[in-house]
Amino acid sequence: MPIRRRRRSGIALLSIVAVSSLAAAACSSSGGSSGTSASGVTTITVAVTANPLMTTIEQLTPKGFEASHPKIKVKFVTYDENTERADVEKDVAAGGGQYDVVMLGPNDIASWAKNGWISDLSSYANSDPSYDVSDILPPIRTALSSNGKLYAVPFYAESSFMMYNKAMFAAAHVTMPANPTWAQIAALAGKLNNPSQGVAGICLRGLTGWGDNLASLDTVINTMGGSWFNSKWDAQLTSPATEKAVSFYVNLVKKDGEKGAGSDSFNQCLQIMEQKKAAMWYDATVAASTLDASPSPVAGNLGFAPAPVDKTKSSGWLWSWALALEGASKNKSAAWQFMSWATSKEYIAYDAAKNGWAAVPPGTRTSTYQNPAYQAAAKDFAALTLQEIDSVNVAQPGLAPQPVPGIQYVGIPQFEEFGQQVSAEITAAIDGQESVATALSKSQAIAQQAVIQAGLKK
């Protein structure tokens, strides 16, 4: 009897295996559909990344845009950053036309434009005087252009700067220089680091990801005279200047940075600063609108300084979440009407009327920074944000010319993979799993191999 029972259970178990593997195979994919319906209403599909400012526009679109454009209906598809990029890339590469408007960053502009995946917006933007394309901050406009043609319009944009807790500075009897150098920051971090109280001197990104730890680190490499590649695509990650910069960053975070930095990026440092567990934080300018705003326990108690420098005059990064028009879209005119509204002065004023001036998308238009209401609402960081964005040089952020533009990234499609692999090595160095020299010699091999495979380095 027991034997019989077991045999039957064996068969039943087989079916469990079969059923569960079926479940594993089942996958769903959803996406948008676009087109013009019989009633003459055009539906456009917009892919955006999950981010508070994007949530705002999704909420404001029905009354702010659709009400005045009855023939256009906007459908948002929201993903986290990595998923959005993968899904959009699948669609544009196959010419699927699933999306009309896609959100992307400056690093994709050149290659996507070359592949014809996104459309030239120059004629749309120039033919509409009320859009006032020259009001868009010039560095942002340049970053979103390729060969002099505008391929995307900025929804919001950011640079990087230093934020610090004024109370902790006062308690330690130190002051932040008006234009700090990294050496000064390291000295300050040493004085402010207080492990017995659980307070770190500085919070820096250590999390693996080319948009995570490499974003901060690359600006340090640039200002210390290092680089990823020279103009002939020879990898420079083991050059003395790059090695010095990486050692500096890794040693700073290991000695006076937050503990467990290898798991920290923007969100974790934001939390650490809010909990008063760090005295300084070097990160995106957009952080100020959360950290220095009302629910934050440290709001009103923060100081701001430009991105620390070493051998260059400025060292902030440049990033923008921008809207581009997919080449395969069948509703280009309707799509442009939405894109131009979403990135217009009109939208910024509309958002301000609904949510207050401090919450409007920053870093895109000169007129925002000239507006007295915005200057008052964001008085601590508005001017500095503008100064940081204005001072970047995307074509050559470091001391030496580089083969492609880009500050905190290498502007080629392969960077997403090899940048990820290099950032994992940097995390290993920050976590003390390998030496900086080992991490960099592995990274050098990875980066060099990638550009050889890409056919850039002969």
Add this chain to the structure above:
Amino acid sequence: MANVIESAPAVRRGRARTRRAGAPGAGSWIRRVPLVPALVFMFLVTQIPFILTLYYSFQRYNLNFPTAPRDFPTAWNYEQIFGDHIFRTAVLNTVLLTVVPVVASIVLGVGIALLLNRYVFGRGFLRTLIISPFLVMPTAAALVWKFTILDTTFGILNWFLRPFGLGSENWIGQHSQITIMTFLTWQWTPFMVLLALAGLQSQGEDLLEAARVDGASTFSIFRRITLPQLRPYIELGVLLGSIYIVQAFDSIYIITQGGPSTDTTNLPYYIYQTAFQAYDIGRASAMAVIVVIATILIATLALRAVSSLFSSEGMAGR
């Protein structure tokens, strides 16, 4: 990755069927007609993608470069993979990150099941509690482990350890493989408990009583009676545990992102990186093909060597 998993059971199923085919007689096929839709569905969702994967694996196909020649057929992808040290690391990591959690969760699972099989106060409540890790969404559980438990600054583990002077340990960064193994063991132990409990409860009380009357010690009852009876359940645990844990992705993606360096990069994560960070469809397909072939080989050999699960003769013989 789904293909990898389907193929092995498919092979085994085929074998089980041929062995049994002679016995039941002509009526058997009619009884099996209701299976046909499922078989057709299986074929559509597993084998067609597999053939496409095979086709892509012989092309230089990268989504980033739509105009580049694809050179079909070419062995370029396979050459790249066999020279790729990250791929070799990923193979070793996959073995390590599968074997350790499977063994650990089975040992723990059988132990807990033995305890739960006794008459203790609040047994039903305890069982529900024990099962709960298995019911939590893996992604949510991974986030809780990463930020609530193991985080260096805010984690509860370091909070407990702080009075003992150990409160600044960077668990995820410096013990990444152990972190992932612990998470997977925590997640899969309840499943093993359930399997082992089912085995224990099918055990005849009369048999155990007879052994006790004959003067057998508790340990020898466990060793000579309980364990042999549990064997098919443990084998099933090994099989299902390996099938699921070998494709561990969510925990690695969320907790360590394959790092630091490549310490926790397993094959599913590396294939994901190749397909969705490098957009190299050709190379990712070639990796998947290699993994499928290796899985079928290993699964066939291993099951033939150790398992009695899929052969009714083996069971009847014991």
